[in-house]
Amino acid sequence: MLSDVAVLALEGSHAFELGVFCEVFGIDRSDDALPVYDFALVSATGDTVPTRHGFDVRTSHGLERLSSADLICVPAYDLGVPQPDRLADELRAAAERGARVLSICTGAFLLGEAGLLDGRRCTTHWRYTEELARRHPRARVESDVLYVDEDPIITGAGTAAGVDTCLHVVRKEHGSAVANAIARRMVAPPHREGGQRQYRERPQPREGTGSLTPVLAWIEANLDQNLTVEAMARHAHLSPRTFARRFQQEAGTTPLQWLTGQRVLLVQHHLETTDDPITAIARRTGFGTVDNLRHHFARRLGITPQGYRRTFRTPHQES
Known part of the structure; x- marks a missing residue:
């Protein structure tokens, strides 16, 4: 049963995706008889980490905290910001011992660096699916899904799809009643229909020069x-x-x-x-x-x- 959750705060993390993990797994909802997780915010330094938004996130745990986690969450981050090689090593070791590893959006690229996407279905934000497939050709990248569950590796699409992905994990572990109750607390739908195609910008008619x-x-x-x-x-x-x-x-x-x-x-x-x-x-x-x-x-x-x-x-x- 899922009880221990560690969230990686990466340099260049995106605040919304990081916040989704904290909102779903890091809040004590025992007043509603909902699960309470042993929750930790983790960084490579065990100290403050600069986000992409100009503010720092303070963490109180280093990577050693990952060794006990049932679920390790990887948020979106700026792909131009290099991450320490040992992050990939830690994620690979966690998956090998049976921990689940969950990413949102560009967090999937870090999973790819760890080799965790090889031979697996996976996804990321639709803007980055081609790049993910190019960098990790052994991954089976799907562009039109909100999330992919290839247990123990779970990948979510962009931004708000992180809510869908995390609620999916809760539903899988604790049942629909618990997932629905957390969704109500978050004022979020417990389940959304469809995939990413509905959220892509529709192309405008182009000025054509062809004979047709x-x-x-x-x-x-x-x-x-x-x-x-x-x-x-x-x-x-x-x-x-x-x-x-x-x-x-x-x-x-x-x-x-x-x-x-x-x-x-x-x-x-x-x-x-x-x-x-x-x-x-x-x-x-x-x-x-x-x-x-x-x-x-x-x-x-x-x-x-x-x-x-x-x-x-x-x-x-x-x-």
């Missing part, structure tokens, strides 16, 4: 219509075969895959900016039925339309 630019604009203006490859090809004055080949060359995908992506973007816009029912949005975006919309939306974004709306809907401002 006019037909792409026409498609975007008629997403509510029944658009087949044949209909798109007719508008481009090409045979369907030539149109499909040229589309793949210029857009990097098939016409129908591109069309579905544009419709999903339009669904996102309606979910974020209107209170329209899903049935109406399905008609206006060319999906036709609610089931068809839900299928493609969840397949693309890993979340239901209703879940996306709860997350991103902005209430109308009173004028």
Whole structure:
């Protein structure tokens, strides 16, 4: 049973991710009959550590404290700040003796340096997944998840996904009732739907210079219509075969895959900016039925339309 938690305070640590570990595991909630952990903030020096935000964090334990921990937590840190080699050695030794090692965001890079990601599924913030895969080619990096549990190695995505990751660990150790109670205390959802794709910035339409630019604009203006490859090809004055080949060359995908992506973007816009029912949005975006919309939306974004709306809907401002 999880009882002893050590959190690494790294030079260049990000305060939010460090604070998530302290909030979930470092607070005495015995008044609510919730677990209390033997919690320690640890650094390589056992002293103060400068964060990326211009203030120092004071620790009272050196790396020797890691030897007793059931769970070692590694926060995000600036990748340009070198960390002592012995940190990787300590993490590797902890995992070998059976301790869990949990990272948030760029903390996964330190796990990679320790060899703990080799042959394992893992994740980090979506901005850094390609870099993590480049530096650690034996890691199986997943870019569209909030966290990956490859016990005893657990990796979380960026920033707020640290809350999801830590609550997952609590749920795994103590059950849903305990995780839900801690989430309520934190005023946080006990579980979020979907992965990181829903949080990436949506690309803006690009000024195109290819031969299909006019037909792409026409498609975007008629997403509510029944658009087949044949209909798109007719508008481009090409045979369907030539149109499909040229589309793949210029857009990097098939016409129908591109069309579905544009419709999903339009669904996102309606979910974020209107209170329209899903049935109406399905008609206006060319999906036709609610089931068809839900299928493609969840397949693309890993979340239901209703879940996306709860997350991103902005209430109308009173004028």
